[in-house]
Amino acid sequence: MLLYGLITIITITLAYMVKEIPVMSGTGRVGFALRPDRQNVLNRVALTAIFMILFLAGALRIEVGNDYGTYVVTCHEIFQRGYVVTEPGFNLVVRILYTLSGKEDYLLMFAVFAAAIAAVFLKVIKDQSDSFFLSFFMFMTMGIYFRTYNTVRYYFALAVAVYSIRYLVNITKESFIKFLLLILLAATFHKSVLAVIPLYLVAMLPWGRWMYILMAAATVVTPLFSRAIMNVALKLYPSYRNTVYIEQEHSVLENLPVVIGCVATLFLCFICYKDGVKDRRDNKMYFHMCIMAIALYIGCYFLPLVTRLGYYLVTPMILLVPNVICSVKDEDLRRRLKLLICVICAIYFLYFLSTADEVGVRVLPYKSFLFHDRYWLNQTDTF
Numbered sequence: 001m002l003l004y005g006l007i008t009i010i011t012i013t014l015a016y017m018v019k020e021i022p023v024m025s026g027t028g029r030v031g032f033a034l035r036p037d038r039q040n041v042l043n044r045v046a047l048t049a050i051f052m053i054l055f056l057a058g059a060l061r062i063e064v065g066n067d068y069g070t071y072v073v074t075c076h077e078i079f080q081r082g083y084v085v086t087e088p089g090f091n092l093v094v095r096i097l098y099t100l101s102g103k104e105d106y107l108l109m110f111a112v113f114a115a116a117i118a119a120v121f122l123k124v125i126k127d128q129s130d131s132f133f134l135s136f137f138m139f140m141t142m143g144i145y146f147r148t149y150n151t152v153r154y155y156f157a158l159a160v161a162v163y164s165i166r167y168l169v170n171i172t173k174e175s176f177i178k179f180l181l182l183i184l185l186a187a188t189f190h191k192s193v194l195a196v197i198p199l200y201l202v203a204m205l206p207w208g209r210w211m212y213i214l215m216a217a218a219t220v221v222t223p224l225f226s227r228a229i230m231n232v233a234l235k236l237y238p239s240y241r242n243t244v245y246i247e248q249e250h251s252v253l254e255n256l257p258v259v260i261g262c263v264a265t266l267f268l269c270f271i272c273y274k275d276g277v278k279d280r281r282d283n284k285m286y287f288h289m290c291i292m293a294i295a296l297y298i299g300c301y302f303l304p305l306v307t308r309l310g311y312y313l314v315t316p317m318i319l320l321v322p323n324v325i326c327s328v329k330d331e332d333l334r335r336r337l338k339l340l341i342c343v344i345c346a347i348y349f350l351y352f353l354s355t356a357d358e359v360g361v362r363v364l365p366y367k368s369f370l371f372h373d374r375y376w377l378n379q380t381d382t383f
Helices: 002-016 038-059 068-079 088-101 106-128 132-141 152-164 173-187 191-204 209-236 252-271 273-277 281-299 307-314 317-326 331-355 373-382
Strands: 020-024 030-034
Touching (some): 002 132, 068 088, 106 152, 152 173, 252 307, 252 317, 273 317, 281 307, 317 331
16 A cells, blocks of 8 residues: 555655647647746656656566466466457467467566556547646555556456547547547457447537436336346356356446536536636547446446446546636636645545455455565476
């Protein structure tokens, strides 16, 4: 827990050093360009340091994550050409890495994905947020980074999905093709990402009053068809059949923290709607995603892994909240809102750390192979 706190404090401090100047763009949002002077050098150093810390923390871990052991076994089966349920893109990467290393080096696999996930998320925050610091603060304190220690295939797909939103903001035929290609690429690592094609396209549309009514009606009606929806979900994910995920009973209260966060975000958007949402195509998309997330988490609470879809809608909030706050013209109010968000996220971070060792998360306790005797004994036996 102390280590995660130090990582968060150090990286957030580095993020605060990244200074940017506004540059108006033709996409309807305020783009941010790095300053071409000494500050530019400091920006690059800070960003590189942040990446290295996030990468090393993820790459040096061992037996951290609720599915760490499962991935070790799965990668073994992939290399031995056995039967696996993982997607072909992930399988190909594993075979290439294991072939290059000359052994079943699962640590190399985790390191490569740690680098890829950290790099894509940092790229997203740097290019698609009006405040690198505030977005990164949320990225760390909301536990998004530390959750990437679980299901690395999924979080890589999630990072790519959020990155792909840029191609829908000012959509053209060419940008739409880029969006589809990115999602199809991500789907070769985790097929759940295919769901963002209809979800993001719906969020991109101009919503009328009827759309909000439809969303509310769907939230109420969906639980009535829970059995049929569950059957469809199990056909798409047959590996979950007869597992503990299906046997457990689920309640809408399980998703309450996420729903409260989305409602609070909507409240912020309503307050600043004229300046921060109305004429911002990207923020309006995120705003719609927030509403869709509430509908999904409440209406489909019975799905054991509803977060697999929900995170695709919720994660862009680390872009929406800073963008909306930066649009506030009253400097004093803007400063207070930033402080309020930081306090709320810091409190949530403490809650996250208190639950990080529970089943389904298990990113605590942190272990590194650098101090793991069994790993080094195995390495000696290999040689």
